[in-house]
Amino acid sequence: MILSALSSKIEFKILDDSAKNLRGTLYPIYSHKSDRRYGRNGNTMKIINGFDNVSEEFKGAVATIGNFDGVHLGHQQIFRKIVQEARQYQSKAVVITFDPHPKSILHPEKRPFYLLTTVEEKLKLIESLEIDAVMLIPFSLEFSKTTAKDFVCGILWEQLRIRKIFIGHDYTFGRGKEGSEEFLARFGKKLGFQVDVTNAVKVGEIIISSTRIRNSICEGDVKTAGALLGRPYNVKGRVTGGYQRGTELGFPTANLDPEKELLPPEGVYAVLAERMGSRYQGVLNIGRNPTFDNEKQTVELHILDFSEDLYGEELEIFFVDRIREEIRFDSPESLANQIRQDVAQARALLNPLFP
Numbered sequence: 001m002i003l004s005a006l007s008s009k010i011e012f013k014i015l016d017d018s019a020k021n022l023r024g025t026l027y028p029i030y031s032h033k034s035d036r037r038y039g040r041n042g043n044t045m046k047i048i049n050g051f052d053n054v055s056e057e058f059k060g061a062v063a064t065i066g067n068f069d070g071v072h073l074g075h076q077q078i079f080r081k082i083v084q085e086a087r088q089y090q091s092k093a094v095v096i097t098f099d100p101h102p103k104s105i106l107h108p109e110k111r112p113f114y115l116l117t118t119v120e121e122k123l124k125l126i127e128s129l130e131i132d133a134v135m136l137i138p139f140s141l142e143f144s145k146t147t148a149k150d151f152v153c154g155i156l157w158e159q160l161r162i163r164k165i166f167i168g169h170d171y172t173f174g175r176g177k178e179g180s181e182e183f184l185a186r187f188g189k190k191l192g193f194q195v196d197v198t199n200a201v202k203v204g205e206i207i208i209s210s211t212r213i214r215n216s217i218c219e220g221d222v223k224t225a226g227a228l229l230g231r232p233y234n235v236k237g238r239v240t241g242g243y244q245r246g247t248e249l250g251f252p253t254a255n256l257d258p259e260k261e262l263l264p265p266e267g268v269y270a271v272l273a274e275r276m277g278s279r280y281q282g283v284l285n286i287g288r289n290p291t292f293d294n295e296k297q298t299v300e301l302h303i304l305d306f307s308e309d310l311y312g313e314e315l316e317i318f319f320v321d322r323i324r325e326e327i328r329f330d331s332p333e334s335l336a337n338q339i340r341q342d343v344a345q346a347r348a349l350l351n352p353l354f355p
């Protein structure tokens with residue numbers, strides 16, 4: 001199964017099968033024109049900032065708790081479960097999550113720790129999965145001292161009066177990570193809520209996790225990252241000026257200033273670019289242009305079959321596959337020849353997936 005699952009065609013079929021009704025809304029890329037109206041029937045997801053004074057409408061919630069960086073296929077499965085369960089009992093599906101990411105507060109020495117999704121992206125993705133509310137808890141050193149018991153009694157029970165909580169197979173919470181499946185089950189029995197643990201979701205033989213996806217991206221394996229995320233890894237960036245050589249080469253490039261720090265390693269990639277609601281195929285180079293001895297690393301996008309001015313615009317890049325390493329060429333002509341081949345390869349990779 002693994003090879004077929006990771007082959008590019010089937011990889012997106014996985015998304016089709018597991019998230020049929022999400023096409024077009026899971027992420028803008030799946031509709032040609034992006035549809036940024038999220039939520040059901042015009043109802044938008046509510047953000048509960050902090051954990052005090054939760055309004056009556058969310059009492060009796062079916063909830064889940066986690067960091068959910070990336071909102072990958074494993075997270076999506078938990079979200080689908082809570083939505084299904086909440087609809088069945090006419091209660092609300094609530095996701096409890098933290099900002100900033102606890103690791104960045106608890107282990108700042110382990111920097112660089114780069115996230116797959118910004119908090120805005122995370123909220124948008126969660127909303128597209130029809131969740132009713134996100135409780136966004138500001139994570140601080142002080143909050144990290146909350147005991148698992150206080151968390152369960154004060155937030156899950158007093159504030160949300162949960163009907164049921166779903167957690168992932170390896171989730172722990174509260175001071176010293178004492179909050180576990182057993183811990184929740186014990187309190188659930190006492191207080192009157194149920195606990196459900198979702199087994200590890202796999203793609204082929206790979207157990208999906210945010211760490212695994214981050215590692216794939218760092219290795220340049222954006223294809224596996226996409227298979228585990230359920231969509232290609234994305235980065236937004238504003239177009240800045242370069243050295244004005246691209247047009248001369250026959251391949252003008254939009255130099256991007258990426259919003260996120262997590263980028264694949266230097267090299268050439270087949271990408272999609274979204275600009276003002278429309279999607280384009282492209283080739284993207286991350287590197288130092290050794291042919292021209294640049295010092296600074298640049299991220300440059302050449303959009304196929306396109307010739308408008310992009311300066312100052314914001315583009316969103318979706319990394320679909322890696323093509324090759326960046327290399328030094330003897331002349332601009334040989335570089336241009338290679339880029340021509342890169343473009344052909346990108347078309348062959350992208351056409352079947354995103355015609």
Ligand SMILES: Cc1cc2nc3c(=O)[nH]c(=O)nc-3n(C[C@H](O)[C@H](O)[C@H](O)COP(=O)(O)O)c2cc1C
Nearest residue numbers: 242243244245246253283285289290291302326327
């Ligand atoms: C698809 C693609 C592949 C590239 N590959 C290389 C490469 O292997 N080696 C290199 O020196 N530059 C490479 N470049 C970068 C070009 O040198 C660069 O686009 C050109 O110098 C224009 O730079 P400018 O936009 O700053 O003017 C590549 C660019 C693109 C779009």
Ligand SMILES: Nc1ncnc2c1ncn2[C@@H]1O[C@H](COP(=O)(O)OP(=O)(O)O)[C@@H](O)[C@H]1O
Nearest residue numbers: 242243244246247253254303306307309310311
């Ligand atoms: N197909 C295209 N892909 C990317 N940028 C393009 C394309 N066509 C035109 N452009 C425009 O050309 C500019 C890049 O030209 P280029 O000669 O490479 O100069 P720069 O050094 O500023 O990147 C881009 O910023 C964009 O405004």
